[in-house]
Amino acid sequence: MNSSETLVTVAASKPMWVDTHVHLNFDGLQENLDVIAHNWRQAGVVRLVHSCVEPSEFAAIRAIADRFPEISFAVGLHPLDADKWDAGSAQQILGLAESDQRVVAIGEMGLDFFKAENRDHQVKVFIAQLEIAQRLDIPVIIHCRDAAAEMAEIMRSFWQSQGAVKGVMHCWSGTPEETQWFLDLGLYVSFSGIVTFKSAVQVQESARMVPSDRILVETDCPFLSPVPKRGERPNQPAYVCYVAEQVAQLRQVALESLAIETTANACHLFKLPLPAIQPSVQVPQLL
Ligand SMILES: [Zn+2]
Ligand SMILES: [Zn+2]
Secondary structure: OOOOOEEEEOOOOOOOEEEEEEEEOOOOHHHHHHHHHHHHHHHHHHEEEEEOHHHHHHHHHHHHHHOOOOOEEEEOOOHHHHHHOOOOOOHHEEEEEHHHHOEEEEEEEEEEEEOOOOOOHHHHOOOOOHHHHHOOOOOOOEEEOOOOOHHHHHHHHHHHHHHOOOOOOOOOOOHHOOOOHHHHOOEEEEHHHHHHHHOOHHHHHHHOOOOOOEEEEOOOOOOOOOOOOOOOOOOOHHHHHHHHHHHHHHHHHOOOHHHHHHHHHHHHHHOOOOOOOOOOOEEEEHH
8 A cells, every 4th residue: 555545444345244143151252252253343243142041141141242232132041951940930031131122032942852851841931931022022032953843833822822923943953844834933044054064955955945034144152163164162153154155155145145134134033223333344545
């Protein structure tokens, strides 16, 4: 650059992303958040939705959101922690959700039948949280592992008897047939690093079939680093770009189009404010 040029910051034309599922309070990320945030901002991640596996995390998650204005968050109880549900849990989750305007969802909640011995209890806790979300009129973040048929059945009867709830099937790993069940229930479908794994043929097929107004992307960091970072720990929000690149390729759409669609979908589902951080690039401009 010579003296007749200067650096100016302009609104970037580079894609903007929403990472719709992160756990920044987990080890591997929470010690290093300034660097992790620098990385996601560089990568064009303009908003993040922080998940919650149990209500006791709420204060830590809120403290992280205090540091980074682009973070919204959820409150809920994960199915693998369902045994922690007690008589006061519903009221606790409801109260926490109402305590902060940055709470945009109930979750993560759902069914995880991989190795589970408490299926009936998981179902009870799942339904109780659907009721909270319905009462607050906010979406649910759903974790579903080895339980798609049971979950779809529970939802169909809940929708029929009590009305539909909005939400997202997060870290989706289902078959196209299963995907269609949840699309029919009005849900969004979010893809994680799993979609980049060579063996995940069914998931890739699912990523091709979700309508463009229902698709989301996420990292589920610190878990499930996408190819080409597979095996690297921790995963981080900046890597949502690798998930997106794979999804765009599968759908044969431009990365920019997928960014516009998924960001609009995330803002619509979670009622997110417009991006808090505009990605910016330093470009030389002639004076
Ligand atoms: Zn999950
Ligand atoms: Zn999660």
